[in-house]
Amino acid sequence: MFIAIEGIDGVGKSTVISLLKERLMSSGFKVYTTSEPSQSPIGRLIRDWLLKQGSNVAHPSIFALLFVADRTQHYYGEVKPMLDNGYLVISERYMESTLAYQGAMGLPTDWLVELHRFVPKPNLTVILDVPVDVAITRLRGRRELEVFEVNKDFLSKVRDILLNRARANGYPVINADRNVDVVVDDVYELIVSALRR
Ligand code: TYD
Numbered sequence: 001m002f003i004a005i006e007g008i009d010g011v012g013k014s015t016v017i018s019l020l021k022e023r024l025m026s027s028g029f030k031v032y033t034t035s036e037p038s039q040s041p042i043g044r045l046i047r048d049w050l051l052k053q054g055s056n057v058a059h060p061s062i063f064a065l066l067f068v069a070d071r072t073q074h075y076y077g078e079v080k081p082m083l084d085n086g087y088l089v090i091s092e093r094y095m096e097s098t099l100a101y102q103g104a105m106g107l108p109t110d111w112l113v114e115l116h117r118f119v120p121k122p123n124l125t126v127i128l129d130v131p132v133d134v135a136i137t138r139l140r141g142r143r144e145l146e147v148f149e150v151n152k153d154f155l156s157k158v159r160d161i162l163l164n165r166a167r168a169n170g171y172p173v174i175n176a177d178r179n180v181d182v183v184v185d186d187v188y189e190l191i192v193s194a195l196r197r
Helices: 013-026 041-053 060-084 095-104 109-115 132-140 152-169 180-196
Strands: 002-006 031-035 088-092 124-129 173-175
Touching: 002 013, 002 095, 002 180, 013 031, 013 088, 013 180, 031 060, 041 060, 060 088, 060 095, 060 109, 095 109, 095 152, 124 152, 124 180, 132 152, 173 180
Parallel strands: 002 088, 002 124, 031 088, 124 173
Antiparallel strands: none
8 A cells, every 4th residue: 555645844744654654563564654855866856956946946847847757766666666565655745745836836737647647646645734834833943944945825825735636636634733643643544444445
């Protein structure tokens, strides 16, 4: 089973995923966690160039093309082999990140969806959600801010797209403005009930 955890910057994806991994492993699951931008050469290019230099460094379509290229390599080079080995794979960010962030940059949804023709959808997509102000407060306490993290209007757009697509596609939305253990419990339950289906 392949699970994607999505949400705006500062929602707490990494923390939730590492606690979730422990929970699932102590219940006897083989779990592999990974994230995007990935460790592939394309992921490195994204981090060293696009995310460092800012959204004006390249046309928005270049952002989409590189994120999806990285995703395609990540899926076939890393995710699929682990799924084939019987692991439950959890990815921090996947296609909904491109739909939301590059959608918020102004790119048309149908084109963004079309770019994903060769990458499979996850079995389960979970959206972690907090109000943008909460996310920004969390980010400020963390480290130097990346390109997309500094702009409240932009993050609000990203959040709106995530929530609209969640509604349209039936993705569960988890309120992450609560104690992290409670958030982890909720995501754990979603995974276990998806596995039972
Ligand atoms: P992030 O999850 O913040 O990575 P890290 O925790 O390593 O800094 O992702 C980096 C940024 O990239 C984040 O602002 C969201 C953005 N992003 C996109 O714009 N499109 C995408 O497809 C992905 C995967 C990320």
